[in-house]
Amino acid sequence: MRESYKKDLERAHRLLEQGRIEEARTACQPLLESPAEDGGALHIAGIIELKRGEPRLAVDMLARAVQERPSDPAVHNSLGEALRAAGEPDQAEHHLRYALHLDRTFAAAHLNLGLLLWNRGLVEDAVLCFRNVLAINPDFLDALRQLGRLCLEEGDAASAREHLARAVSLDASEASTMMLLGQAHWASGDTREALACHAAAAALEADNGLVHFHRACAAFELCRENEAIESLTRAMASSSPPRTVAQPIAAAGRLADIKAAIDAGDIVRIARDQRHKTGDTPRVLSMDADASVPEPLQPYTSEIFVARISPGLVLPGELVAMTADGRLFIDHILSGPRQRAYTSRFIMHTSDDGRLLLALPGNRRTVDGKCVLLGAAASHMEWLFECLARLWIVRQRPPLERLPLVVHSGLTRWQRELLQLMGYGEDRWIAVEEDTLLACGELHVPSLVGAGHFFAPGAIEHLRRTLRENIPAASDGPARVYLSRKAAHTRRLANEDDIASSLARHGFVSVDPFQRSAAELLSLLQSAEAIIGVQGAAMAHLFFAPPRARIGLIVAEGLQSTRYYGPSAVLGQDFALLLARADFASHPDHEECDVVLDPALLERFVAEL
Known part of the structure; x- marks a missing residue:
């Protein structure tokens, strides 16, 4: 009976190593009831449950296996790995360290301990564990991968490239390792090598959206825009797209200064840039005598204008204006943190020279006539003074007062009412829905009416005067x-x-x-x-x-x-x-x-x- 048990146990172990998890589980079940069971079947069964995504079942089985084999470092290592997956790091560390107490040359235990310590934020200790693995076995693939990934996250691109290149030389069939090596080359400034790695990774795993995305970014940086657009298209069509955009269309664009990009005849200047006389800082009342005072208010407004784009496009969300040839306008139009282009979910990558790799919404709404972009904002305060206050600019251009306003579809109750009080009923709104690109025959884009926390006095007075007529x-x-x-x-x-x-x-x-x-x-x-x-x-x-x-x-x-x-x-x-x-x-x-x-x-x- 003992010999039969041993052969059946070896068969279950072979199936496990071959990745035939369910077959291994079936083969292991009768062994758990065998009189010859000495913890070996429990050990294999616990590993199987861990690979099946059942860490609690794995812990139960491996804890019983430890009772049968208290001096077996492999069982303690497996139990530590299962406990880590089950969210019990303290117990996991105990068993992993005990495995190493039993066998200091047990590379897998060093690796698992390193992963646990890394997860707990003990980076230096994790590095030591991974290096211990490589001291025991320089070709231990998982240790090379994990050490390379850790170095990459910690900003040590040179070391990451060294370890990941070694891992790829031993096994070039893993797309994830190839992608990490590409990221290490990218972080080192070697864009060509990064592109080569990401292309190789894409060939290994055709449905990996992240791989295609990284390839698209590298190709775009090298001005290989057709390859970048093709790769981004594949990334967005994969089962794991990098971002969710409805029916995305990959395209190239660039950031541009609207005052420089638009013909002089299509820009009407309303007010020059100027400084104003106001108080520079508010009074501060605090129980702390040392409380800091805010940075002084800068009573300054940059040039105020309205630009005409024909035809014009408007991206949903922040309502960014762009031309049909892909020029996006942020300066003078958006303020605050939204000036950073990478905050837009439609901008997938920004190159060093200002070019943009875009994933534009496939849904499009077309308005043949003329309209005015009012804009969108993250808060009600910003909406009042960065959007609604633009109606002062519109007032300076009587032909624009008759045009509908392009607004965000998610206007709040107060915002909807304020627009009506300013003379713009719902019949004069063009509400841009999420994931819908708006195309206008002629788009008029008013600039911001202020800079920082200061806004043009004329714009504020226009709000006060117009609202007082109705309130x-x-x-x-x-x-x-x-x-x-x-x-x-x-x-x-x-x-x-x-x-x-x-x-x-x-x-x-x-x-x-x-x-x-x-x-x-x-x-x-x-x-x-x-x-x-x-x-x-x-x-x-x-x-x-x-x-x-x-x-x-x-x-x-x-x-x-x-x-x-x-x-x-x-x-x-x-x-x-x-x-x-x-x-x-x-x-x-x-x-x-x-x-x-x-x-x-x-x-x-x-x-x-």
Whole structure:
């Protein structure tokens, strides 16, 4: 019986090594009940379950195998590997180190320990483990691959290339290793070798989207645009595309300065670049005497203009304007972090010379006539002053006032209402849906009306004047208003009940802005003498408050800036930042944390009113 058990166990092991997992599992099942079982079948069965993606089953079997074979380093190694996969790193490390205690030359245990330590952020210890493997066996493929990958992630491209080239010389049949070597060449600045490796990897694994993507980037960098477009097309059509774009069409483009790229006759300048006279920084009230003051506001506006693109295209999302020949315009049109081209999901690669490898949406909507690009923004504050404020430019060009506006399909309730209050009903919107490229016969693109946190006084006054025509001041509105964020999901005032009670004693009326329309909120602010609130969408409407209104903006300490101060500075409002303590347990993002305002600080501000 013992001899039969041994032969059947060897057969199950051969099937496992051949990758015939289910057959190996079937062959192993009867051995688990054999009287001759001494932990060998449990060991193989545990490895099988691990390869089947069942780490908990593997741990159970291998733990029993360890009881049968407590001095077998291979069983401890397998149990450590299973425990690592099951999310028990401490127990995994114990068994892997015990395997090495039993046999210091056990290369697989060094490798698994290195992977575990790397996952725990102990990079130097992981490198030592991988080097121990290679000291035992210089041709250990997995160790070469993992050490090469680690070096690549740590920015040591030269070492990564050395280890991965060695791995490829031993086995050139692994597409993933070939791709890693290509990435190491890329990181070393050797684009031609990178392209050769990615081409070889693509030949080995035709449906690997990431391989084709890396090949496309390398080819594009070498100005082999047809090869790049073909590779990107294959990447997007694979079962694992690098990004999700509906029915993508690969294309080449380039970043361009709209003022330089468009013919002079197609640009109308509205205002020259100029500096303005305003206060340079808001007052800061804090319980910390050493609290920092924001960087001074730069009261500067760059040249304001409107450009005509015929025909014009608009990418969905950020509503980036582009020409039919692939020139994209970001400078003067988008602000903030969106100026970095790689943040757009349609830009797959940006070369050093500004060329773009694009994955354009296959869905297209065509508008034969003329339209004006209003733009899109990441927040309501940005939308007000980077999009809606552009209507001031449109007002300077009467023929443009009759044209429809290109807007984002995801406008909020307030944004939709504000557009209507500005005279643009829904029948005058061209809403760009996600994953739909808009093609216009003639696209008019107004520039931004400001720079940084400062916006052209004329644009702000245009918003105030036009909205006042449709929004009467509240005749019985409170003079002192507290805009609550109690109903919001983030940036709430954690001690609001106490603060609201204190404010009520000083004549402040607590208002839930989210329960009001945009018109109701603006009407309330139009007659307010003092306004307090946590930074957010509601406080972005301070531009509608009286020029001499007293403003108290509650903001988490460390986030003080001139972002909300810019529009207030134009109006001469008395603006102060009230620094509150962030409740870091409330949200992983500092900017979204709830805050706690010291009541004594509030009393200081109110005493100045």
